Every structure is written in structure tokens, then in C-alpha cells.
Amino acid sequence: xxxxxxxxxxxxxxxxxxxxxxxxxxxxxxxxxxxxxxxxxxxxxxxxxxxxxxxxxxxxxxxxxxxxxxxxxxxxxxxxxxxxxxxxxxxxxxxxxxxxxxxxxxxxxxxxxxxxxxxxxxxxxxxxxxxxxxxxxxxxxxxxxxxxxxxxxxxxxxxxxxxxxxxxxxxxxxxxxxxxxxxxxxxxxxxxx
Amino acid sequence: xxxxxxxxxxxxxxxxxxxxxxxxxxxxxxxxxxxxxxxxxxxxxxxxxxxxxxxxxxxxxxxxxxxxxxxxxxxxxxxxxxxxxxxxxxxxxxxxxxxxxxxxxxxxxxxxxxxxxxxxxxxxxxxxxxxxxxxxxxxxxxxxxxxxxxxxxxxxxxxxxxxxxxxxxxxxxxxxxxxxxxxxxxxxxxxxx
Numbered sequence: 001x002x003x004x005x006x007x008x009x010x011x012x013x014x015x016x017x018x019x020x021x022x023x024x025x026x027x028x029x030x031x032x033x034x035x036x037x038x039x040x041x042x043x044x045x046x047x048x049x050x051x052x053x054x055x056x057x058x059x060x061x062x063x064x065x066x067x068x069x070x071x072x073x074x075x076x077x078x079x080x081x082x083x084x085x086x087x088x089x090x091x092x093x094x095x096x097x098x099x100x101x102x103x104x105x106x107x108x109x110x111x112x113x114x115x116x117x118x119x120x121x122x123x124x125x126x127x128x129x130x131x132x133x134x135x136x137x138x139x140x141x142x143x144x145x146x147x148x149x150x151x152x153x154x155x156x157x158x159x160x161x162x163x164x165x166x167x168x169x170x171x172x173x174x175x176x177x178x179x180x181x182x183x184x185x186x187x188x189x190x191x192x193x
Numbered sequence: 194x195x196x197x198x199x200x201x202x203x204x205x206x207x208x209x210x211x212x213x214x215x216x217x218x219x220x221x222x223x224x225x226x227x228x229x230x231x232x233x234x235x236x237x238x239x240x241x242x243x244x245x246x247x248x249x250x251x252x253x254x255x256x257x258x259x260x261x262x263x264x265x266x267x268x269x270x271x272x273x274x275x276x277x278x279x280x281x282x283x284x285x286x287x288x289x290x291x292x293x294x295x296x297x298x299x300x301x302x303x304x305x306x307x308x309x310x311x312x313x314x315x316x317x318x319x320x321x322x323x324x325x326x327x328x329x330x331x332x333x334x335x336x337x338x339x340x341x342x343x344x345x346x347x348x349x350x351x352x353x354x355x356x357x358x359x360x361x362x363x364x365x366x367x368x369x370x371x372x373x374x375x376x377x378x379x380x381x382x383x384x385x386x
Binding site: 014015016019020022023024026027032034041044045046047048049050051052053124125140151152153154155157177179180181182 | 215246374
């Protein structure tokens with residue numbers, strides 16, 4: 001069963017976080033659209049040049065099972081400042097569909113725009129103070145309701161595997177982890193399940 | 194102290210492996226050149242579009258402290274078939290400088306071209322039978338002399354951190370791991386050190 005996933009990117013997006021999410025979800029069979037809020041070709045945070053599938057303006061009338069926001073600075077700030085993306089995120093939140101964010105993105109995008117209600121969330125230690133003390137949790141991956149968050153480039157594969165688990169089940173996540181020669185971390189949060 | 198690193202890429206290169214290596218080594222301060230053996234823009238194994246810094250032909254007369262080969266099929270086969278890259282790798286081997294490879298690359302490129310002498314090596318389980326039984330080791334990351342190998346997309350960050358440790362020392366590798374919200378794995382091989 002194919003799921004539609006949107007991964008917005010920008011100049012300064014953290015490339016391990018973006019690429020791990022795209023790659024692992026496509027391994028699961030998801031239809032992943034990589035949409036830029038800047039030009040079609042972006043320069044990621046460590047200089048990797050990525051060409052998106054489309055611009056974010058092409059996505060405003062579409063529906064996604066999951067929107068996954070990579071971090072990186074200034075990438076997350078560019079995502080935060082995109083009016084098109086904000087509209088898409090507000091619709092997604094209102095519909096109760098999945099929103100995921102990693103590294104700077106939970107604080108810089110979700111918290112900034114009031115897209116966290118009472119869900120437990122995490123983010124990169126550098127931005128952790130920006131999260132509401134009642135909501136924040138120091139775990140590599142946190143899934144609570146329709147909100148999935150994670151901490152940084154070093155947790156990106158586990159974040160992506162959690163998204164696969166949520167969309168396709170634990171068996172599929174285990175299968176993909178094995179093919180990537182890793183395992184599902186024992187210390188990943190499973191607040192959702 | 195800046196080190197020069199070459200990361201060759203091709204259509205079908207595993208994008209997590211390529212991008213993790215580039216990103217983590219640049220975090221350490223390395224000058225990383227991403228060189229395509231196909232066109233400048235390549236489509237990686239899960240459809241991520243990457244634009245290389247140059248073509249492999251631009252690299253034949255240069256000297257690198259480290260050449261790191263990502264896996265992915267058919268990416269590793271395209272790298273194997275590049276005469277320019279083979280010349281660069283043979284020079285690198287002869288000079289005793291570092292060659293690293295992950296996933297399919299140790300078997301499909303290094304073993305195929307006789308670039309493994311008696312070093313201990315690992316690779317993706319799917320290609321493990323192609324490695325000489327006297328050389329092969331089932332560990333996430335194996336560093337032996339000037340040869341560093343690893344197993345798959347799920348071990349790519351640890352592979353890249355090991356390359357940082359070798360070029361810049363353990364303190365720098367630990368610092369970068371922390372900023373990425375991960376740690377140096379306890380089960381990484383340290384045959385070199």
C-alpha cells in the first residue's frame with residue numbers, strides 16, 4: 001500500500017537528515033516527493049548539491065500521509081519562512097495526519113508556528129530550550145500521536161525507520177533495518193505504540 | 194589541518210552512504226571533492242538527485258589523503274568500470290594512502306580489482322561471499338592499515354566517523370558524533386589503532 005510523503009528541503013537543509021528520510025521511506029515503498037522552498041537545486045548544510053523533484057508551490061493542493069521536515073541551519077529557517085509550506089502544515093495538522101521533524105525543525109518550525117499542542121517532542125540539544133518544558137523529552141526518537149520528532153543527523157536513520165514502522169508496520173521496519181545492516185534501537189521511544 | 198578527500202559517485206550510488214561520508218568529513222574540516230563517473234548530475238539508488246562537484250576526469254592528476262567509495266547497485270558497478278577511477282585507486286594503493294569502501298564497494302570494486310592485499314575487510318552481507326575467506330570480518334566498521342571498510346547504509350555514519358578519527362583523531366570524531374547526537378559505537382573495530 002503506497003503512502004504519499006512530502007519532504008520539504010531548502011538551502012542549508014541538513015543533507016544526512018533529508019536523504020536518510022527520503023531513502024528509507026522509498027525502500028519501504030512510499031511515494032516520496034522532495035519539494036524545495038528555494039530553487040529546484042539547493043546547496044545543503046555541508047555543501048551537498050541536491051535537486052528536488054518539484055517546488056513547494058506544486059504541493060499546495062495535494063494530500064500527504066506524512067510530512068517529514070529535515071533540520072539544518074539555515075535550512076529549517078527557510079522552511080519556517082515558506083508561506084506555502086506553512087499552509088500545507090496547517091492543513092496536515094488540522095486533518096490529524098502525520099507530521100515529523102528532526103534536529104532544529106521541531107523547535108524552529110513546529111514550535112514557532114504553534115504546531116505542537118500537548119504532544120511529547122524532542123529536538124537537537126542546541127534548540128531544546130525553545131521547546132515547552134511540559135512537552136520536551138530527551139530521547140533519540142519520540143512518537144506521540146501524529147507527531148514524530150528526533151534529534152540530529154546521528155539519529156536520522158532511526159527516525160526514518162520509526163516513520164516506516166508507523167506507516168508500514170514493525171515487520172517492514174525490521175526488514176529494511178536488516179537490509180541496511182542495522183537494527184531498530186532498543187532505546188527508541190515508542191510512546192505511540 | 195585540511196585533508197583532501199575524494200568521494201566518487203555514479204548513477205545508482207547509495208545516497209545515505211555517499212552523503213554521510215561527505216557531510217561528516219566536511220564537519221571535520223576536510224576538503225571533500227564529490228566526483229561523478231557519469232554525468233555531473235546523478236540519480237542515486239533511491240532516486241535522490243545529486244550534483245557532483247566535478248567529473249572524475251578532473252581528478253586524475255590530483256593527490257588525495259583518502260578516497261572513500263560508496264556502495265549501491267548499480268552505483269558501485271559504475272565506479273568499478275571507470276578507467277579514470279581505477280587509475281586513481283591504483284596510484285592511491287601504491288602510495289599507501291587511505292582507501293575506504295562501504296556496502297557493495299569493498300567486494301565489487303576493491304576485491305574485483307585486486308586492491309585488497311591481506312587487509313581485514315568487511316562489506317554488505319549480500320556481497321560477503323565475494324571477499325576472500327582469509328580477509329573477511331563481520332563487523333560494522335573495519336580499519337586495517339590504509340584500508341577502511343563498512344557494511345551498509347545503516348553503518349554509514351559510524352564509517353564516516355571512523356574516517357574522521359583516522360584523519361583527525363578520536364577527540365575530533367567524538368566532538369562531531371556529539372554534535373550529531375550520536376556516539377562512537379562500542380562495537381566498532383579498531384584494528385588500526
